[in-house]
Amino acid sequence: MAEKKKTTTKKTETKKQDAKKEAPVKQEVKKQAAKPQAAAPVAAGSTTKQEARIGVFICHCGTNIAGSMDIPTVQEYAKTIPNVAYVDNYKYMCSMPGQGVINKAIKEQKLTGVVVAACSPRLHEPTFRTATKEGGLNPFRFEMANIREQNSWVHMHDQEGATEKAKDAIRIAVAKASLLQDLFPKSVPVEKAAMVVGAGVAGMQAALDLASAGIKTYLIESDTSIGGRMSQLDKTFPTLDCSQCILTPKMVDVGRAQNIELMTWSEVDSVEGYIGNFDVTIRKKARGVLTPTEAEARGIVGGGCNGCGDCDVVCPVVKPNNFEVGMKPRKAIYINHPQVVPLIFTIDFNSCIKCGLCVTACGPEKRAIDLESKDEFVKVKVGTAILATGFDIFPIEKKEEWGYKRFENVITSLEFERLICASGPTGGHLVRPSDGQTPKRVGFVLCAGSRDNTGTGKPYCSRFCCMYSLKHAHQIIEKIPGTIPYIFYMDIRSFGKMYEEFYYRIQDEGAKFIRGRVANILEDKSTKNLHVMADDTLLDRPVDMEVDLVVLAAAVQPSADTNRTRKLFGVSCSMDGWLLEAHPKLNPCGTTTAGVFLAGVCQGPKDIPDTVASAEGAASAASIPIHKGEVELEPYFATCIEEKCAGCGMCVNLCPYSALALVEKDGRTVMEVTEAKCKGCGTCGGFCPGGAIWMNHFATPQIVAQIDAFLLGGEQ
Amino acid sequence: MSAPGNFEIPKRGPGIWQPKIIGILCNWCSYAGADLAGGGRIQYPPDVRIIRVMCTGRIDALFVLKAFADGADGVLVSGCHFGDCHYLEGNFKSAKRMFMVKRLMKSIGLDDRRFRMTFVSASEGAKWGAVITDVVKTINELGPSPITEFKK
Numbered sequence: 064m065a066e067k068k069k070t071t072t073k074k075t076e077t078k079k080q081d082a083k084k085e086a087p088v089k090q091e092v093k094k095q096a097a098k099p100q101a102a103a104p105v106a107a108g109s110t111t112k113q114e115a116r117i118g119v120f121i122c123h124c125g126t127n128i129a130g131s132m133d134i135p136t137v138q139e140y141a142k143t144i145p146n147v148a149y150v151d152n153y154k155y156m157c158s159m160p161g162q163g164v165i166n167k168a169i170k171e172q173k174l175t176g177v178v179v180a181a182c183s184p185r186l187h188e189p190t191f192r193t194a195t196k197e198g199g200l201n202p203f204r205f206e207m208a209n210i211r212e213q214n215s216w217v218h219m220h221d222q223e224g225a226t227e228k229a230k231d232a233i234r235i236a237v238a239k240a241s242l243l244q245d246l247f248p249k250s251v252p253v254e255k256a257a258m259v260v261g262a263g264v265a266g267m268q269a270a271l272d273l274a275s276a277g278i279k280t281y282l283i284e285s286d287t288s289i290g291g292r293m294s295q296l297d298k299t300f301p302t303l304d305c306s307q308c309i310l311t312p313k314m315v316d317v318g319r320a321q322n323i324e325l326m327t328w329s330e331v332d333s334v335e336g337y338i339g340n341f342d343v344t345i346r347k348k349a350r351g352v353l354t355p356t357e358a359e360a361r362g363i364v365g366g367g368c369n370g371c372g373d374c375d376v377v378c379p380v381v382k383p384n385n386f387e388v389g390m391k392p393r394k395a396i397y398i399n400h401p402q403v404v405p406l407i408f409t410i411d412f413n414s415c416i417k418c419g420l421c422v423t424a425c426g427p428e429k430r431a432i433d434l435e436s437k438d439e440f441v442k443v444k445v446g447t448a449i450l451a452t453g454f455d456i457f458p459i460e461k462k463e464e465w466g467y468k469r470f471e472n473v474i475t476s477l478e479f480e481r482l483i484c485a486s487g488p489t490g491g492h493l494v495r496p497s498d499g500q501t502p503k504r505v506g507f508v509l510c511a512g513s514r515d516n517t518g519t520g521k522p523y524c525s526r527f528c529c530m531y532s533l534k535h536a537h538q539i540i541e542k543i544p545g546t547i548p549y550i551f552y553m554d555i556r557s558f559g560k561m562y563e564e565f566y567y568r569i570q571d572e573g574a575k576f577i578r579g580r581v582a583n584i585l586e587d588k589s590t591k592n593l594h595v596m597a598d599d600t601l602l603d604r605p606v607d608m609e610v611d612l613v614v615l616a617a618a619v620q621p622s623a624d625t626n627r628t629r630k631l632f633g634v635s636c637s638m639d640g641w642l643l644e645a646h647p648k649l650n651p652c653g654t655t656t657a658g659v660f661l662a663g664v665c666q667g668p669k670d671i672p673d674t675v676a677s678a679e680g681a682a683s684a685a686s687i688p689i690h691k692g693e694v695e696l697e698p699y700f701a702t703c704i705e706e707k708c709a710g711c712g713m714c715v716n717l718c719p720y721s722a723l724a725l726v727e728k729d730g731r732t733v734m735e736v737t738e739a740k741c742k743g744c745g746t747c748g749g750f751c752p753g754g755a756i757w758m759n760h761f762a763t764p765q766i767v768a769q770i771d772a773f774l775l776g777g778e779q
Numbered sequence: 780m781s782a783p784g785n786f787e788i789p790k791r792g793p794g795i796w797q798p799k800i801i802g803i804l805c806n807w808c809s810y811a812g813a814d815l816a817g818g819g820r821i822q823y824p825p826d827v828r829i830i831r832v833m834c835t836g837r838i839d840a841l842f843v844l845k846a847f848a849d850g851a852d853g854v855l856v857s858g859c860h861f862g863d864c865h866y867l868e869g870n871f872k873s874a875k876r877m878f879m880v881k882r883l884m885k886s887i888g889l890d891d892r893r894f895r896m897t898f899v900s901a902s903e904g905a906k907w908g909a910v911i912t913d914v915v916k917t918i919n920e921l922g923p924s925p926i927t928e929f930k931k
Contacts, residue, residue, distance in 0.1 A: 183814045184831070185806070212817030213829055217908070221788045224825035231828050633865055635808065637902035655807055655865065655901070699833060717836075719867040744866035745837030749873065761832050767845055769830045773801060774849035 115241035116148035118174040119233055120165055122156035122181035124211055131215035132225040137180070140230045144776070146241045148172050156181050162194040169198030176200075176240035180208035180233050201245035203698070203760060208236035231773055238772030242765045248695035249738060253339035253446040253688045255279065260331055260628060263291020264310065264671060265663025265678040266451035267317050272682035273449075274322035278689050281443055282317065283345060284327045285624060288403035290314055291453055292664075295386065295477060297484035297491075299671055300534040301565035307402065307486070314404040328409055330624070332440060334631045335720075337742060338658030339446050339694045347439040351396070351410030353431050368431040370398070370406035374421035380414050388478045391488035396421050396432075400486060410434070447685040448632060450642060450654075451662040451678065452625045457512045457618035461519050465508060465615055470586040471497040472593055473613045476531060483538050493543060495612050497591040502546060502611035505539055506595045507532045508581045509552040512618035521618045523639060526668035528616035529556045533566055535614060536574040548574045549608055551581045551597050559670065577606060584613060619668055632659045641667045652681040657694070660685045699743030699760050701736050707755035708733040714747035714756060723747060786824050786912050789919075798918040800827045800853040801846050802911075805835045805870070808859035808900045815904035823911040826918070827855060834858070835896075836869025840876045843894060844883075850927040853918040856896045857910070863900060870898070889925065892917055 119141045123129035134152055141150045149172040153161045156179055165177060177200065179191045184207040192202035210229045218225040255278065259270045262284035270282040282289070293299075294314075296306035317323055332346040358367030380395035387400075395415040396408050408431075410421075415434070422432045456477050460468040467473045472495050474482070485491035495502050509532055512520035529552070536548035555576075557566040570576065579597040586593055587609070595608045621640040629636055633656040635643040642665050645653035652660050662681035663674040688694050701723070710732030715723045722740035725732050734755070748758040757763075791797065804810040810831050816823070832838060835858030846854050856877055858870040877896045884891040895914060899907050 183810075183817070185811060185814055209814075209829065212814040214817075214825070216817040216820055217823055218825040219820065219822060221825055223791055224788065228825045228828065235828060235830065630862060633867070635859075635863060635865075635901050638900075643901055655811070717872060719869070742866055744834035744869045745832065746834060746866065746869045746872050749837045749839045749876070758837060761837055763839065766830065766832065766837075766842060770801060770842060770846050770851075771849060773828050773830075774799060774846060774851055 115146040115176060116172065116174050117144075117146050117176045117178055117237050117240045118149040118151070118165070118168045118172060119144075119147055119178045119180065119237065120156055120161075120168075121150070121152040121210075121233075122161070122179065123152065123154045124156075124181060124215075125154065128181070128211050128215040131219050132210070132222060132229050136226055137229045137233065141180075141233050141237075144234050144237050147237055148174060157187050157190050162190070162197070165191070165194045166198040169195065169200055174198075174200065176204045176206070176243055178206050178208060178233060178236045178240045180210045180229065180236070182211040183207075183209050183213070186212075201247075203246035204240065204243045206236045206240040206243065208232040234772045234776050235769045238768040238776070239765050242762070242768055243760070246698040246759055248698050249700075250693050250695055251337075251339050251739065252693050253691065254341075254444045255689055256281065256443070256445045257685050257689060258283065258341070258343060258443070258445040258448040259451060259662075260448065261285075261291070261451035261453055261622075261663075261665070262289035262317070262325070262327070263451060263453045263663060263674075264293040264313070265453070265665075265674045265681075266291070266449070267313050268675050268678035269449045269451060269662045269682040269685070270323050271313065271316060271320065272679055273686055274320045276682075276686045276690070277322065278686055279322050279324070281324050281326065281343075281345075281445065283329050283331060284325070285330050286399070287328050287350075287397075287407075287409040288399050288405065289317060289325070289327060290404070293671060294400070294402075295388075296480050297487070298534060298538065300530045301559075301561045303534070303537070311402055314402075318404040325405065326441070327405060327407075329441075331628055331631055334448075334633075336444075337696065338656075339688060341445050341448060341658065343443050343445060343448070345441045345443065347441060349410075349412055349436045349438050350407070351412065351415070351433060351436050352408045353433060354405070354407050358429075358431060363430045366429045366431060368407045369429065370408065372398075372408075373424040373426075374408060374432065377420040377424045379418060379420065380416060382411065382414050387481050387488050388475070390478065390481060402486075446689045447658045447660065449660045449662050449678075449681045449685050450628065450632060450634065450665055451681075452628055452642075452665040453622045454619040454664045454668070455622045457521060457620045459512050459615050459617040462512055462515075464583050465511065465581065465613070466584045466586065466593075467615055470584065470591070470593060470613075471495075472502075472586075472591055472611065473584060473615065475615050475617045476528065476535065477617070479535055479614045480531075483535070483542070491542075493539065493612075495591070500611070501543055504608075504610040504612075505546060505548050506581075506593065506608060506610035506613045507535065507548060507550045507616060508584075508595070508613060509550065509555075509616045510580065510618075511615040513616075514553065515618070521620065521639060523618075523668070524556065525616075525618045526556070526558075527670040528618075529554075530559075530562060530565070530670065532614070532616045533557070533569045533574075536569050537572060540572045540574065549595070549610060550574055550576050551595065552576060552578060553580055554578075559672065577601075577608070579606065619664065621665060625665060632656060634659055634661075637667075641665065652677060652684050658685075658688060697743065697760075699745075699758065700738045700741045701743070701745065701747055702757045702759065703734045703736060704755045704757050705731075705733045707753050709753050709755070710734065711752070714751055717746050717750055719744070719746070786915070789824075796923055798826050798852040798915065798923075799850065800855065800914060800918055801851050802827045802829045802855040802857065802914075803835070803838050803842065804829055804831055804856075805858040805865070806831055806833045807865035808863065809857035809897070809907070811901035812899040812903045812907045815901065816907040817904075819904045821904055821908035823908040824915040826915045827911055834864065834866045834869035835873035836864075836866060838873055838876070840880050840883075843877070843880050847884075847889065847893070847924065847926055850924060850930065851893075852921070852924045852927075853893045853895075853914060855910075855914050856894075857899050858896075860898045860900055890921055893921060893924065 355367030378394035383389035384393035
């Protein structure tokens with residue numbers, strides 16, 4: 064095939080040179096490309112004015128592709144497609160030798176465009192663009208035909224159908240490749256600052272890492288203090304480290320770090336811009352209390368909140384403390400717990416009656432309380448952002464059969480953590496909520512709402528409940544001699560380092576394990592004891608276990624504000640609401656929005672070590688563009704074909720990024736694009752009634768050529 | 780909507796009509812969802828050919844009409860769910876146009892079931908399989924496009 068074509072090469076070359084001379088005049092090339100070539104695939108075999116020489120490279124992907132379709136047939140067919148100058152195949156096109164095949168063919172066959180029929184462009188487009196570039200062509204003269212993800216893998220039992228589809232996919236790709244133009248990515252500088260949203264253990268770790276790398280980091284937390292879920296825990300498995308003891312130093316570091324600007328009681332309000340240049344507006348919720356810095360800014364020298372708590376004492380309003388899962392009271396002016404960072408009180412304006420007692424208590428020197436404070440908006444510019452928005456507990460009362468919120472002695476695992484914690488509402492004494500007695504038999508219901516396909520719960524495994532329930536069992540055995548934990552489980556998933564060993568240890572310590580999902584929990588009205596009904600699948604008999612307290616290891620779900628925040632940053636989510644990573648295996652911290660990364664549980668349930676590891680990964684990834692100093696943006700900008708533009712301005716309102724404007728040029732009103740603002744969606748180009756908008760790489764003639772190639776080209 | 784995998788491989792051969800369906804997908808949601816279906820080996824009929832654009836907002840109503848004029852038996856446009864558009868609101872604007880196309884099809888006597896806009900996210904591989912299976916089923920029921928029949 065290659066030999067045959069070589070004879071025509073010389074003729075083509077001269078024509079190509081002609082075309083090259085015209086190339087610098089952008090508009091002319093466009094017009095030429097648009098008119099004669101769009102019709103090219105129709106008249107198969109006829110020569111076109113501007114000769115495109117496309118190389119088609121078909122990948123076997125081992126047997127991933129070759130196993131489901133007839134590659135020789137596809138290859139023979141590809142040779143007959145108009146504009147195709149060279150066809151080759153290779154076992155793994157993405158391998159070094161495979162890329163070498165492309166490289167060599169571009170030079171030897173004087174190709175003007177490259178089509179690789181392989182996997183998804185979302186996977187290997189960058190690889191083959193590099194290969195195209197190395198062969199001496201502009202990297203944007205490359206087009207991919209997806210014959211794996213959207214063909215061989217989904218038509219595994221239909222060889223004939225898959226082969227036909229592959230032929231069409233290659234024909235469509237060749238049609239586009241024939242019309243592709245040289246494009247040049249735009250380099251933009253990256254702001255030397257980063258943002259981390261959420262200051263749980265993931266967010267804190269990410270912020271500390273970024274700060275240590277010399278990057279100014281804004282750490283945004285919607286709660287009044289940092290620490291997140293981990294600060295609510297008592298001990299951590301399997302080492303039984305005290306959670307607060309290992310977390311507090313980190314919290315203090317965050318509060319002290321020069322490079323971290325901590326903003327608690329704040330939310331991201333809006334996000335504009337793109338990688339390297341995100342303009343983020345932060346809403347600082349009305350706190351009612353001034354920090355020493357804020358006080359100084361108002362001219363109150365030496366004033367501001369020092370965390371003395373005098374206001375707390377006098378406040379007459381009592382509310383449940385959410386940090387203690389509502390099991391302890393707090394005032395309308397409050398801190399979550401004594402070790403909070405930053406140690407600044409906050410007024411809950413939803414319950415504050417503005418009596419002014421706290422203002423008097425605070426005194427004339429500190430003058431820290433401002434009952435009239437309003438939400439403030441702060442604008443910052445950052446290069447990259449990390450989302451670490453964490454999780455909430457699934458509202459387990461939805462699983463009515465377990466009686467949470469109906470029976471007093473059914474509690475969640477988070478409530479258990481607070482009850483067993485020395486700084487918790489009971490000072491670390493585990494008691495029954497109904498009568499304050501110490502329970503002698505405690506039932507643990509695992510997979511409470513997780514691994515649940517009934518539609519009420521969550522289908523996924525919440526991943527850390529098995530392990531913390533084992534830890535809870537250990538704590539009971541350790542703290543209350545004679546009390547027996549009964550663990551109702553489906554499987555014990557002790558997946559981490561030293562986890563399985565921990566499981567054996569708890570077995571040896573005397574915890575009772577019953578394999579069977581709990582069907583129902585009933586309450587004895589007189590004693591408030593609970594009957595746990597389950598099927599012991601190992602003994603193959605029903606169980607009716609009377610216990611004093613039931614702990615539900617409730618499923619976790621994305622935190623309440625996750626959905627709003629992710630939309631601001633343009634991050635997708637999976638079906639259960641967890642934020643979607645760029646690639647589940649190879650890019651678990653990245654997202655499809657360049658410059659936005661994920662840390663911790665917001666991406667999916669993780670235990671603490673995995674959360675910290677993912678945070679460090681995200682911090683590292685987020686620091687790369689900042690240290691590099693500039694990023695390349697894909698040059699898919701819109702441009703205006705001025706002689707076609709009627710200046711109607713319909714596109715201006717369509718642009719979500721305000722990148723378009725009407726300007727006066729040579730006495731006419733035409734549209735002008737600000738390239739730095741244009742993200743290349745093409746919404747303007749899809750609407751322009753005059754066809755006056757040229758979308759780089761997705762231009763109308765290119766797309767129409769693809770449509771024509773499929774429907775009019777090929778075997779009729 | 781029929782479940783993915785619930786289809787029969789049709790008889791093929793000279794003289795047997797095969798539906799020609801074109802699918803125009805946005806890069807970020809539906810194309811990624813279709814890739815995910817591949818990763819999950821979700822099986823569906825092979826009759827839909829895919830063109831990738833960055834956003835459904837890029838899709839000119841004329842692209843759809845051009846496809847029908849060229850003899851497509853069906854056209855599928857698929858993008859992100861509302862509120863999930865990578866470019867904020869391209870899918871809203873596209874949906875508006877596509878409704879217009881549907882109305883136009885009705886008034887010129889082209890069955891508007893031949894054209895469909897769906898919303899498949901990057902995590903909905905199984906849904907993608909179901910969508911394609913259903914689109915192919917619908918087009919098979921409707922038969923060849925009257926436009927191709929006119930040309931004969």
